[in-house]
Amino acid sequence: MTELHLSPLNSRHRDLGGRMVEFAGWSLPVQYTGIRPEALAVRSAGGVFDISHMGQLLVHAAAPGIAAAALDRLLTSSVSRLKPGEGQYSLLLNEQGGIIDDLIVYCLNETTCFLVVNAAMVDEDVAWLTRHLPEYVELQNRSDQFGGIAVQGPQAAAWFEKIQRDAGDPQPAVLPPRFGILDLPRRTGPFYVCRTGYTGEDGFELFCPGEFLGLWWDAVIEAGATPAGLGARDVLRLEKCYPLNGSDLTPERTPVECGLSFAVDFSKPEFIGRSAVLQQKQQGPAHRLVAVRQTGKAPPPRHGYAVFHNETRVGTVTSGGMSPVLNCGIALVWMETGHHREGTDLMMEIRGKRFPCRVVRKPFV
Amino acid sequence: MNVPENLRFAESHEWVREETDGTVTVGISDFAQEKLTELVYVELPETDRQVTAGEEVAVVESVKSASDIYAPISGTIVEVNTALEDDPTLVNSSPWTDGWLFRMRPDDPASVSQLMDAAAYENMTAE
Known part of the structure; x- marks a missing residue:
């Protein structure tokens, strides 16, 4: 067995009594005090999850709009319609219309898109994108440079404000709207705040280098967030019927079959898998x-x-x-x-x- | 860890308590419930079922997994803890008492003494 990836928050998980398990090649906590209380805490107030295992990809081209247009031929959603700071749920399909991965794609600026993908799929996504993106579009796998936390629950936005205020920031950042992304670059690298999550609650996800991650992890717990593990995350997403890639979504199942047609823009003239999915939509799965x-x-x-x-x-x-x-x-x-x-x-x-x-x-x- | 000294133990973490009427009560240890995490369902055996030591007789399920419970000795199931149907977490909150699983009449009363004593079980789980 290859060595497990360790999150930048690994020692914090152990200090909190996290029960560590292997997930997608990472050592992560399945729970701290219990899956049930952690899940209920997220629904009633808020919790914080380590999502450092998630993959981060940057897609960049020199001229404006080129990266988004190239992704439009690979993803089901309409990436070109995103304005800087906006994101959307999207799918990567094979030629048969089967789902390789589900992901969130953000427009960072006119020349660069940011993709957050499933941990277990990073290598496969990179291989597929590399094979199908034109050579004038650059793909960077930044998964090793980013850690991540998801702060989820009805109190999450208030905690974000409070942490900014307590830090004495004269110009505190404001959370972006749903599916939006905010880049708050630090000296040591990017610091992305996304209004997204996998629990069905309001909240945000932070992606940044490990050193800042620990400070934010501590700050949101100080503000009142309950540390929550993979077990709570799984049952929370299931309650909201968010599919899990590898279990619910597979390369043999299409977005039409999986109830994900909302993430498919059939008005786009071409993307990989389009004709297969369109035919199935017309005939019925x-x-x-x-x-x-x-x-x-x-x-x-x-x-x-x-x-x-x-x-x-x-x-x-x-x-x-x-x-x-x-x-x-x-x-x-x-x-x-x-x-x-x-x-x-x-x-x-x-x-x-x-x-x-x-x-x-x-x-x- | 607090392991009651009057209990005997199987390697698969079931405990056995000898009752005055010749039956034995079976549960799982504090160590086991802690490893299993909070239970959401307990499937208990039928009464009057004849079981052999090592046979799968019950299933305890946490959010993440289902685990088999084995008969620590051979005998007949005489009673099950029906309170677990409404509250399986009794196994977590009081593994040594209210969270018992079932009672058996041993085929051979001497079979209980072949199980580990509390000190041996504590040693086994200390690693």
Whole structure:
């Protein structure tokens, strides 16, 4: 086994009693005090997550608009429509329309775009982008230079203001609007503040070199944020039906099947995967990623469990868990079309026994 | 760690307490519940089931994982802790008492003494 990447916050996690696990080649805390209390703290006030594992890519060209136009041929969203300081959720597809990665793309300025990608996909994304970007567009993998934290919850914006104020900054920065990015360069490098997250709560994500990260981590905890681990992050995103790449999203599944057509701009004349996805959109997909909730007392749903209609297997759980907010089992299920409608009652098989469940509207919470 | 001295232990972290009526009560150790993290579901065996030492008899599930519980000795399941159906976290909050899992009637009462004593178990988990 290769050596695990250590976050700049590694010693802080250990001091806080974090239970360290391997995730996408990184050693990160799955929890500190408990997944449930941490998740509930994020929903009620706010929490802070280490997201140093996330990948950061810069795409740059000498002339204005060129980098964005090049990305428009590789990503599903309309990158050229972004003004400096704006971002959007987007997908990287293969020729068959399957999802290689989901990511957030920001327009930093007229010549440079910033991509935040999944940790496990950095190498693959870089290889794919390198292969398909024109040679006059430069791709830089900055993942090693950036650490990151996500501050999430209804109090997150107030904490950001308070930290600025307490630092005595005469011109305190203001958080950008949703999906926006603010560059507050420090002497030692970039300092990006993004109004984004993976919990469905308001909040921001900071990406900067490790030394500043620790100061901000300490400051948001001082302001009231609960340190929260990967476990809370996973169940919070599941409650909001945000898909997880590698579990819910795979290179065999398309944005139409996964309910991500909102991230696809079909008005663009060309991007990799467009014709396959467009054809599927017109014909209707054979499978759909749907939200399923358990309707009785049952073990929590887990990846791989089968879902039945009478004696016919019609679906497979791609992500599952026990919702701290709803106090019941919730899952994303790869379901045959025809059984995907809200209100459809089905059975989930767990260790040979069947438990009732129902297709419900997204998101769960 | 506080390991009650009147209990016996299996290597798979189940504890066994001998009761005055000849049955034994089975639970999992404080060490085990701490490793498992907060439980969200406990699947208990049927009563009257005959089990062999080492057989999977129950499943405890945390948010992240499902873990098997093994019969520490051979015997018959005579009672299960139904309170865990409503509150599986009893296993976390009181692993030695209210969080017990099931009671068994041993096939051979002497089999309990072949399990580890508290000192041996403490040694095993101290590493």
